[in-house]
Amino acid sequence: MKKIIIILCLLLCYTTEIQAQRKNKKIKVYKAWVTMIDGSKPNRINGILYFADEDFIKVKYKISGVYSVNAIDPRNIKKIKIRRKGKVGRGILIGAVTGIGVGAILGYSEKDQFFHTKESNAAAYGVTLGLLGVPIGASISSGKKRFVINGDIEKYREHLKTLQKYTIMPSN
Numbered sequence: 001m002k003k004i005i006i007i008l009c010l011l012l013c014y015t016t017e018i019q020a021q022r023k024n025k026k027i028k029v030y031k032a033w034v035t036m037i038d039g040s041k042p043n044r045i046n047g048i049l050y051f052a053d054e055d056f057i058k059v060k061y062k063i064s065g066v067y068s069v070n071a072i073d074p075r076n077i078k079k080i081k082i083r084r085k086g087k088v089g090r091g092i093l094i095g096a097v098t099g100i101g102v103g104a105i106l107g108y109s110e111k112d113q114f115f116h117t118k119e120s121n122a123a124a125y126g127v128t129l130g131l132l133g134v135p136i137g138a139s140i141s142s143g144k145k146r147f148v149i150n151g152d153i154e155k156y157r158e159h160l161k162t163l164q165k166y167t168i169m170p171s172n
Helices: 002-013 086-108 118-139 153-165
Strands: 030-036 042-050 057-063 066-074 077-084 144-149
Touching: 042 066, 042 153, 057 118, 077 086, 077 153, 086 118, 144 153
Parallel strands: none
Antiparallel strands: 030 042, 030 077, 042 057, 057 066, 077 144
């Protein structure tokens, strides 16, 4: 009986190793702005970079609450801009927190004055520099990676491996 209990305890300790499925790694989603060559309709498609192949690029976008995937021929593409989804929000947060931290340190390092204590200076500087950090963080993080294609299939194929790194669907 003791052997059975010991074996069951050991099996329970290693249940995480026995699982048949692996945990999925988090998928990074990238926004894409695909500008078409003059004359193509629509002129620009904004959405999520879904798939890239030698023959076409797929962009998932939303129209009137319905998601759609559009396959675009590289000969119709003027340029592609890519940015990770949520990057600007993260930049705003980092800028604000950095500004608050620097402002609090500067305010607390000042001497006490007539009506101002170190704590009130830290709060005032923190709020002020935090508000200044928001647009700075937003402008730093708003950059997009650009790929100029101009309808040239060879330029598209040069950038294809890099574009495939930013897609949701893996390529073969």
